[in-house]
Amino acid sequence: MTEAMPGTREEPGEGQKGQKPAEPVVVIERLVKDFGKLRAVNNLDMTIYTGETFGLIGPNGSGKTTLIRMLVGLLRPTGGTIRIMNERMPSARVAPHIGYMTQLSALYLDLTAKENMQFFCNIYGVHGKEQSRRISEMLERVELADRANDVVGNFSGGMRQRLSLACALVHNPRLALLDEPTVGVDPELRRSFWDYFAQLNKEGVTIIVSTHQLDEASRCSRLGLMRLGTWLAQDSPQALLRQSGKENMEDAYLHFADRQEALS
Amino acid sequence: MSFARTMALANRIIHQLLRDRRTLALIFLVPIAVMTLLYFVITSTSSTPTLALVRPTGEGSDRINTLIDNLLPNKVKTINIKADQVDATLNNGDADAAIIFPPGFAQQVFSGQNPTVQIKLEGSDPSVASAMSDLTKGFTRQLGVALAVLKAQQSQGQGQGQSQGGQAAPVSLGGPLPFTVGDPQYLHGGPQYTFTDSLAPVFIGVFSFFFVFLLTSVAFLRERSQGTIERVMVSPLKRTELVIGYIFGFASFALIQSLVVLLFVVFALQVHYSGNLALVFLVSALLTVGSVNLGIFLSTFAHNEFQIIQFIPLVFGVQVFLSGIFWPIAQLPAVLRPISYILPLTYANDALRGVMLKNESFGDISGQLTALLVFALAMIVLSSLTMRRQVA
Numbered sequence: 001m002t003e004a005m006p007g008t009r010e011e012p013g014e015g016q017k018g019q020k021p022a023e024p025v026v027v028i029e030r031l032v033k034d035f036g037k038l039r040a041v042n043n044l045d046m047t048i049y050t051g052e053t054f055g056l057i058g059p060n061g062s063g064k065t066t067l068i069r070m071l072v073g074l075l076r077p078t079g080g081t082i083r084i085m086n087e088r089m090p091s092a093r094v095a096p097h098i099g100y101m102t103q104l105s106a107l108y109l110d111l112t113a114k115e116n117m118q119f120f121c122n123i124y125g126v127h128g129k130e131q132s133r134r135i136s137e138m139l140e141r142v143e144l145a146d147r148a149n150d151v152v153g154n155f156s157g158g159m160r161q162r163l164s165l166a167c168a169l170v171h172n173p174r175l176a177l178l179d180e181p182t183v184g185v186d187p188e189l190r191r192s193f194w195d196y197f198a199q200l201n202k203e204g205v206t207i208i209v210s211t212h213q214l215d216e217a218s219r220c221s222r223l224g225l226m227r228l229g230t231w232l233a234q235d236s237p238q239a240l241l242r243q244s245g246k247e248n249m250e251d252a253y254l255h256f257a258d259r260q261e262a263l264s
Numbered sequence: 265m266s267f268a269r270t271m272a273l274a275n276r277i278i279h280q281l282l283r284d285r286r287t288l289a290l291i292f293l294v295p296i297a298v299m300t301l302l303y304f305v306i307t308s309t310s311s312t313p314t315l316a317l318v319r320p321t322g323e324g325s326d327r328i329n330t331l332i333d334n335l336l337p338n339k340v341k342t343i344n345i346k347a348d349q350v351d352a353t354l355n356n357g358d359a360d361a362a363i364i365f366p367p368g369f370a371q372q373v374f375s376g377q378n379p380t381v382q383i384k385l386e387g388s389d390p391s392v393a394s395a396m397s398d399l400t401k402g403f404t405r406q407l408g409v410a411l412a413v414l415k416a417q418q419s420q421g422q423g424q425g426q427s428q429g430g431q432a433a434p435v436s437l438g439g440p441l442p443f444t445v446g447d448p449q450y451l452h453g454g455p456q457y458t459f460t461d462s463l464a465p466v467f468i469g470v471f472s473f474f475f476v477f478l479l480t481s482v483a484f485l486r487e488r489s490q491g492t493i494e495r496v497m498v499s500p501l502k503r504t505e506l507v508i509g510y511i512f513g514f515a516s517f518a519l520i521q522s523l524v525v526l527l528f529v530v531f532a533l534q535v536h537y538s539g540n541l542a543l544v545f546l547v548s549a550l551l552t553v554g555s556v557n558l559g560i561f562l563s564t565f566a567h568n569e570f571q572i573i574q575f576i577p578l579v580f581g582v583q584v585f586l587s588g589i590f591w592p593i594a595q596l597p598a599v600l601r602p603i604s605y606i607l608p609l610t611y612a613n614d615a616l617r618g619v620m621l622k623n624e625s626f627g628d629i630s631g632q633l634t635a636l637l638v639f640a641l642a643m644i645v646l647s648s649l650t651m652r653r654q655v656a
Binding site: 069072073074092095096098100102103104105106107108109110111115119120122123124125127151167168 | 497
């Protein structure tokens with residue numbers, strides 16, 4: 001496999017070969033976002049398939065959050081197109097199928113954990129017994145079942161992060177966009193989160209996740225390494241390591257960044 | 265639009281407010297404390313009242329009208345009207361009181377028939393009504409004495425010619441006057457109404473507006489600063505559902521607050537009240553809808569709670585001074601009056617006073633209700649338009 005170049009489109013890497021999902025869930029083409037004179041996202045192409053976990057890797061200011069915010073419809077692109085589940089974004093038909101976890105915990109601090117989840121269930125149309133079942137299941141999953149009736153304002157940062165993830169996934173979305181989901185979460189629970197993401201993938205849920213934790217990158221199906229609003233490379237973690245000739249993702253990232261510098 | 269989703273939002277807001285006991289205490293106790301203070305502390309302000317005169321007409325009235333002009337106090341502005349214009353003049357606010365001299369007044373005075381002069385007070389501002397009652401009584405008393413002197417001069421002139429050089433015989437101030445002054449009639453209210461009675465209706469509107477504005481702007485600011493607005497905007501909840509959910513959530517508290525304040529001022533402070541409670545609620549509800557959306561709109565321009573506080577003088581201070589709460593708009597400097605007419609509290613105050621003091625009907629306050637509706641709709645449009653900026 002050749003090295004991925006900035007802005008190139010890559011299909012799932014070799015790690016996914018043999019079980020390549022057929023259907024693209026997210027397709028972006030020539031995506032651009034300007035904030036005044038600053039180009040935050042520069043001519044990005046990307047296709048993500050059903051059941052993948054796609055990791056966005058890059059330092060602060062590389063455009064990860066801007067890309068996610070455009071994907072969920074919070075920001076309008078300056079140029080290019082976004083299609084999610086065959087709908088051009090922003091689309092009201094897609095909204096019920098998206099789960100979004102922001103960098104901030106984005107919870108109502110004066111409500112209990114359960115009340116927060118009930119609110120998000122209600123606006124996503126999850127009612128009755130299904131609501132109770134989903135809330136119990138998600139609270140178990142993030143190990144907050146015993147704190148269900150506690151006010152979130154009294155939670156630690158890590159607990160809020162866990163609840164935030166639960167709220168993003170409580171309505172069983174087909175596509176989850178998770179911005180730094182494991183910040184402040186202890187290593188054991190982080191591993192549990194990634195196990196859960198893998199289980200969701202098997203159930204057909206597609207996940208786009210941004211992270212600073214380069215050790216987590218190996219758990220993704222594919223990675224998009226970002227710098228200054230462009231792709232440094234897109235491929236599976238194993239392929240990226242092999243292409244860079246490095247042993248860890250941090251060194252691999254720096255290799256691709258140096259190469260971009262040299263080319264420019 | 266999904267009613268379930270909208271109500272989910274409203275329920276969430278109610279839950280949050282119930283959990284925030286300090287805010288609950290604020291919205292219920294502060295109005296009561298302020299109303300109590302008002303009850304004990306308020307003193308009337310000075311202004312230039314207007315007196316309408318239905319002047320004496322017919323034979324001999326010239327001399328009496330000259331006397332009237334000489335005796336009228338300088339601190340009052342006078343206008344001349346006809347007998348059938350009295351109620352309309354008072355109701356329109358063109359005069360605060362009227363003195364009505366009956367037809368043939370001069371002839372009756374000089375023929376000793378003791379006619380009756382009637383005083384009529386507008387009455388919706390009890391402090392003005394009280395001042396005008398004193399003023400008109402004093403004036404008619406002075407006129408009565410002057411006419412008594414004139415009559416004495418006339419009778420002496422007739423009996424003794426000019427032998428005493430026109431010197432009038434002493435007239436006893438306690439003696440009978442040549443005309444009777446009827447007890448003042450009130451177009452609205454009555455002598456039992458106090459200044460607090462005229463402020464109570466206004467403050468029901470003020471509290472609704474102010475606290476709802478404060479709560480909404482801070483709540484929306486928190487939605488933004490805590491990131492929850494992003495989650496909500498990504499969800500299937502539509503912008504209209506978000507705005508209406510906020511309106512339902514906060515309006516429910518505002519209406520309960522109006523009820524609590526109303527019951528407190530009527531039963532605890534025993535202010536006088538004559539009007540339709542449903543209309544008071546309608547005005548409060550319209551004002552609240554505007555206030556919720558003004559809060560959402562202005563919160564776009566604030567980055568923290570302290571910045572919200574900075575909007576208070578702008579939103580609240582200006583309206584307290586210019587919406588006719590303490591000073592009638594007609595008495596404001598001409599340059600400020602146009603501002604008064606774009607303030608929602610101007611119309612709410614007018615409508616609430618109209619309903620509670622003058623027992624005005626839905627039709628009577630339809631103009632004010634329309635103005636409040638226009639304000640509410642304009643604020644909904646503005647808050648919806650800036651909703652996107654809340655997350656960008």
